[in-house]
Every structure is written in structure tokens, then in C-alpha cells.
Amino acid sequence: MKLTPILLACGVAALAFTATPAARATSLSYYVTINTTSLLGNSDAPFSLDLQLAQGSGNVTNSVTLSNFSISGGTFAGSSNYTDGSESGSLGSTLTLTNADLNNEFAEAFSTGVTSIAFKVTETENSEEVTSGTPVPDQFNVFLDDNNTSSGFVPSTAPDGSDAILESALFENATLSSVKTYSTTSPDAGVVTTTAVPEPSSIGMLAMAAVGTVGFAVRRFRRA
């Protein structure tokens, strides 16, 4: 694969949903942003966004819902170029992967001018339980696929050697910190930067809290 150095920014942001009891999350939501600027002009285009839910021990049901797709500088192809297992929907609206099969995957190419891709991820978080041995969680993975070569995914620093740029294990009490992002590697040398960007609703709540804090401080200052 001959690619110019690429710069990918995979931003993962903010969790949201909780359930009773409050200490445990039954789902986790966050935003992913992939900066594909460094792919511009690469002769191996078009690349594809590859989304995968791999089954773990296989004793619980989980799903990953992908929505709010936003693409800058270009478009998605409009239809998948690879599917496997249990997936439904499209990048045009909402895509759902369920762990009905060992591998559940959806890939779709994007045009050469694309500079960033963003989407929202909502994962159910049911922990695997086993009667013996070590439980293996279901896992959501994201790859970039180079369709013009036989070498496959754009290589990454993922420690398992999978070439994923994002891996997220699904389990009870999962938080944003359990979502792992990785940089691409030579010959696609690049740097992944991860930036936590709160959801809009969370931003609003944070802003209200900040205003309240400032107001309280001002009031105390004036009283003093």
C-alpha cells in the first residue's frame, strides 16, 4: 500500500445514558470523529469506513446503533461494499449491528475529497457471563479499509494487531475510558488525536452549571 502520511483524528466524546440503579449504565453513547485530511490525494482511494460488532462469549444480547452520520468534503457511496452477519439500516440514517453472529460488519466507501467523518455510537452494555473460564465481552470495532489494494485495512497501532482504529468492549459500567482509539502506522504513518467533545445536551448542562457557579461566586463576593 503506498499512501502519503495520513492524519486521522478519531475523537470520542461523552457518554450519556444511565439506568436504575444509577451506579450502572446499561448503555453508553459517545461521538466518534475521524479526521481523514491526510487521505486527500492518496492514490489508493476510495477508502471505506468499516464498522464491526464482534461477538464475545455468546451468552448475552448486545447491539450497537450508529447514527447522526456527518461527512465533510465529500459523500458516502450510498450503499455498502461489504456486509457480514447481522446488520440493518444505512449510513444515511441509522445503522444497527447486533451480536447475532460471530462477526457483524458493514462497510461503505467514501469519496476522495472527504476530510472528516463523524457519527454517534450507542452501545448496549450487557456483560458476558460464563460458567467456567474467562468471559469475553462483545466488542465494537472501527476500521478504515483500503479498497484498492489487497493488503486490506489501513494498518494501525491496535495492540491486538487487528488494524482497528477504535475498539470498545461492551460490559456493564463501561465508560468513555473503555473506548480505545489507535493511530495508523507506516506506510500510512499518522497520528490519531482523541478529543473528548461532550454531547450537546451535556454541553448545555455544563454551561448551566458554569453559569450557576459564576453567579454564586459573584453573589458571595458582593456579600463579602
Next chain:
Amino acid sequence: MRTSSIRRTHGGLLSAFVLGCLLSGTFMVTAARAQVTTVFYILLENRCWTSGTDISYSNVIKGNAACPYLNSLVTASNTNSAQVSYATAYHNVLTNATGDAVSMIGTTATNGFGIGGSVHPSEPNYVFMEAGSNLSKYDDNDPYGSTNSVAQIANFLAKYPQYSGENLCALLQNNGISWRAYVEGTCLENNSGQDYDSALTGNLTNTVAPPGVRTMPLVSFSGSNSSYTNEYNGSHQWNFAVKHTGSLFFPATNGSTVTTPNTSSTNIEISHYAPLEQLSSDLANNTVAAYNVITPDQYNDGHTALSGTFVYNGVGGYAGGSDLARLAQMDNFCSIVVPEIQASANYQAGHTAIVIWTDETEGSPQDDYYHTLTEIVISPLCKGNAYAGTLNYTHSSDVATMQEIFGVVANTPTGYLNDAANFSNATTGTPVNYDGTHGFAGQTAVGQPFPGFGTGTAQDLSDLFTPGTIPSGLPGLSLTASGYAFNRHTNVYTQTVTVTNVLSQPITGSIYLVLANLNTTLNNSAGTTVNNAPGSPYVTVSAGGLAAGASTTVSLQFAPPSSGPISDQMDSLITTNQP
């Protein structure tokens, strides 16, 4: 402080054990827990196994004609006993080698936490089976409401932080090991289709409430109506007591807070609770958990006699309300549920253990060593043929054994849950009369053994099993596996496994990760084992060991299996020899 010094003592024992194992070449194979993979605890009430010369209650099981089934299990010539071992010296009294009480901090007289050397009434014993301590409980209060046992425990833990508030079922679920409490009479519908547990209106029926309707049973209830027929004793009476299900007293496993019960159907922990009426279908479908606690209602567990005459085993009738009726009801229940479990595919697979257990002694005095409790273990892995273990056992032995079987480590200095680290009663030392009324009658002389006293100290239940069945300690390594990522271009599933040394000392032997019973190919295998799960692929985790508390990560690469999920029995191995 006594408790701390005892912990240090056993911490030293643990260290010595570790050192000995390291010197001998092989430290520990966590794969050993594969020997027993499924456990059923059948929790029964009050009746003594033996009571010496005390005849204040006609409540002794051993040799009692009202208990033909339980006695058949411990009769060597009986076919029922082929896979049975039992304890002859299982004590309700908890002492250590010097005769000191270890289960609690002092006495009622000094700090209000109850008498030393005994645990009564019921609830403290069920709490003990979860936490390795009664955690100050000395009553039968429900977990919430005006009596609020959960808050009581929380207050105790806040005052005495050296005690761990962890419980066994929480350790299991935190380690991804399935557990389920089969609680008779709960999670059943009333005649309006509601879960009777929380509705507490109408009449109980035999209809199992489906998931989504079930609620956490946090309030005791009883009653009778023809709408309900008990499938074991045939009566129309029901009697559920929260106090007999220990996991309901811990927020981690009751899905509630310290102060507020969560009886909504969305309580995340409710999936771990099922009516006993579901056990048959779970056995038939082979969907039981790894750790299963069976809590019969208060009639079938021997606590309370049915109101009418109870006919059993051809005997014309045990009078309602009588001690013998309670014994007969208990025996009748066991004679049905134990063979049902034994007939299941799960048991027939050869890795299941059934434990018949009673919570506390009765009598006068109830706490001397003549009064013993029931501990009958039924398993293909038992020594069998009614092997009569003579070591001294207590509830600590059970808790320690479950931690060892399932390899779950508590956040305590020893890794054991509180007094599960204290290896039950010893044969030497001076008995101490703790409160002036609960002494060891007839056992006042210095020097051992006393009548009814066992022949040695038991760390766990391993003497009741064939050698090597019960792991000799807690795992020195913990494993955390990531999920899989599939590279469709290379056709490889990859995974990372993080291995952590949970001991307080370094491991100097080589560390390997063994994947027994793997249903596909491990592409990056370093070879196959010779001495541990022979023929299994393995990878080298660390050739030079691992510092205390340190972690390291290895990557695994699998070929896609022919069907279904990737399946393996992943275990760590520390050895200086061929893996």
C-alpha cells in the same frame, strides 16, 4: 486488634505457601478450578446434624427416622451415597487455634455487636455465607423498612473499615461468572398477573413471573390459598423469608441502595433471581448458572412445620407443628430436588457439586462442639461412598472453597472474604466461655480433643473431594480478556489478554496462558502443553515472572471457528517446568 493480627498470620501463611510453591517449581494453575464448574447449595434450617447428649429438641438429622433420604446419603452401603462425602464436625461456633472467636469484634457486653463464638439467629449465617462475616448482624430483620439490615451492615462497615463489605455473589458477577438464587415462592404471579413479591396483594399462584415482570423480593411474606400448590410438599401454604437469601442483603447484588429498596422490574440484578419453580426447566435446558443457591421456603427448609399433618415416606403422619414434621418436610424436599439435579445433563457432565447445608445449631446449649451442622457434598468429584470427613468445618470453609473453585479474589489482605481466611476450628487450645452462657459444656478441660471435636483444621472443603479437585488457594494471577476484532482481509480474530499479579510478592517463574478446550486454531501458539491440560495451545506471557501488582498484555490470534463463538478455557500457569 485481634482480627488484624489473625489476618497477618494468614497473610504469612499465604506467603509461605507462595514461597513453597515457587521453590517446588510449579506455583498454581488457575485451570484447577475447572475441576468443579457448577455448584448447587441447598440451604436448610436450624436442625442439628448431631447434638451430643442434648435432647432438648428432637431436631437431630443424623439417625432420625424422619430423615430417611438424608441418612441414606451418609450410609456407605446405600446406593445414594456413592458420590457423597460429609462432615462429622461442622460447627456453628467459630474459633481459631487459640480458641478465640474470629467472626466478630468482641462481645455484646463490650461493644454491642453480639456474643462471641456463635452466630445466631438465621440471618447472620446467610450473611456470613456471602461475606465471610456476619457483619454485626444478630437478628432476622428484613433488608429495608424500619428494621433495615442493609443500613445496619453499612453502619458497621463504616465504623470498622477493616471488614470488607464485598460479598461472594458480587465477586462472581464482577468476574463474569454466572450465579443465580432460586428462591422458592418468589417471582411468582398473584392472581392478577403481578409479581407477588412487590404487589403483596391477592393470592399467590404457581405461575412463574416472566422476566420484565419480576421484582426483587425484599419483604418476607406468607399465606395459604388453593390458588397455590407447593410442588414439593403438596400443601397450599407459602412462607418466604428474606433472611434466608444472603445476597439480598448487599446492594451490589440486590440492585438497591443502602437506604432505598429497588423493587422495580428494571432492577438490573433481578436477572440473578428466579423462583425455585424455574429450576426444573433450567436443569432440563442446561441453563443453570455456575453458582446456584437454592433457598426453599420455610416449610421445605425445615424451619416451620406445616399447619396440617404431613404424610411422608409411608409414615402415617407427622403432627402439624411438630419438630419431626419439620425434619420430614426438609428430608422430603431434598429427596426430590437432589435426584433431579443429579439426573440433569449438567450434573452428568461430571463437574458439578451439590452441597446440603444447615445454617445454625439449636439446643441447649446450642454452641458447644457436640452440636454440629449438616454439610453433605454430592459430586462425582467427591471421595464418595459416604466418606465421613472428621476435620473441623464452619461457614468459613464454604466461603473459602467457593472463592477457590471460582477463583475470585476479594479486596482484602488475604484475598479471602473476611473470616473465610480463618481456617475454622482447631484441635488444640483452651476453649473460652465467651459470655458466660454460651460456653462449651463438657469441654472445659484444657487439652484436646474433646468429644465431638474434629481431628484437625480445615482450610476449605477439599478433604471431602478427591485430591486436587479444590484449588489449594486463590489465584495468583487474574485474567482480563478483551473482545475480539476480526480482520476480514487476513481472516483472523484477534484479542488481547491482560495478566495481573494480584499477590503481594513477585512471581519469578515463567508465566504462560493456556487455552484448553479451544474450538479453533490459535495461530500464534508457542506450542502445546505437556503437563497442564495436555495438548492445549499456549502462549508465553512472561518468561521472567511478574512483579507484585504488575500487569502485562499478550495478543492472541485465532482462526475463525467452524461455527458459533470462539470457545476456550483460558487459564494462567506459573511454572519453571514444561507447561
